[in-house]
Amino acid sequence: MSVKPPMGPVCARCPVVLGASCCEVKEGEHLATLTRADVERIAAHTGLAPRRFVAEEYLTDEEAAGYEARRPLYRGYFRRGPVRLTLATRAGACVFHERGRGCGLPADVRPVACRLYPFERWPDGSWSVQVGRYGNLAEARADGGACLAVEEAESLEDVLAAFGTSRESVEGLGAQLAEEARAHGRG
Ligand code: SF4
Numbered sequence: 026m027s028v029k030p031p032m033g034p035v036c037a038r039c040p041v042v043l044g045a046s047c048c049e050v051k052e053g054e055h056l057a058t059l060t061r062a063d064v065e066r067i068a069a070h071t072g073l074a075p076r077r078f079v080a081e082e083y084l085t086d087e088e089a090a091g092y093e094a095r096r097p098l099y100r101g102y103f104r105r106g107p108v109r110l111t112l113a114t115r116a117g118a119c120v121f122h123e124r125g126r127g128c129g130l131p132a133d134v135r136p137v138a139c140r141l142y143p144f145e146r147w148p149d150g151s152w153s154v155q156v157g158r159y160g161n162l163a164e165a166r167a168d169g170g171a172c173l174a175v176e177e178a179e180s181l182e183d184v185l186a187a188f189g190t191s192r193e194s195v196e197g198l199g200a201q202l203a204e205e206a207r208a209h210g211r212g
């Protein structure tokens with residue numbers, strides 16, 4: 026799970042308060058899902074070959090179908106096979122993560138899924154956040170996988186404000202992700 030785009034001051038405080046940001050992973054966890062469009066943007070910006078920053082996660086057909094069913098923005102992603110592209114890791118974090126500084130990629134080069142996190146569109150078409158809220162920072166820190174913006178918010182509007190974004194911007198990113206996921210599946 027996890028990912029993130031240090032988009033605002035809350036992301037700078039997150040690793041201090043919660044012990045890790047969403048760009049870091051524990052053993053067995055995976056980062057954001059990449060589309061081919063993400064890979065092309067990152068390769069063009071960094072000059073890196075995709076094998077330097079892309080990892081593959083092999084799912085069963087059932088797992089891939091379940092992934093698309095739970096996350097409508099990814100409908101069509103697995104059309105050519107149940108392989109999820111994600112970010113490679115190094116020392117427990119995304120290869121682009123710079124400790125204490127966040128993501129080393131410019132905001133418009135980051136994977137769309139990273140720019141969208143923690144916002145999620147659900148199968149019923151509604152938007153909310155994809156991570157649960159502990160309501161207790163000590164518990165959130167002990168369990169891991171929490172998002173400080175979500176912990177500190179009382180409403181979805183508060184989470185949007187924490188990232189300095191709006192529903193319109195989030196929905197626009199969602200539309201971009203849906204289109205790029207469909208194109209990914211078309212091959
Ligand atoms: S690409 Fe950037 S925002 Fe996405 S997981 Fe890696 S470091 Fe975090």
Ligand code: SF4
Pocket residue numbers: 028029030031032035036037039040045046047048142143171172173174175
């Ligand atoms: S506040 Fe949320 S989005 Fe920001 S680094 Fe922490 S977990 Fe990621």
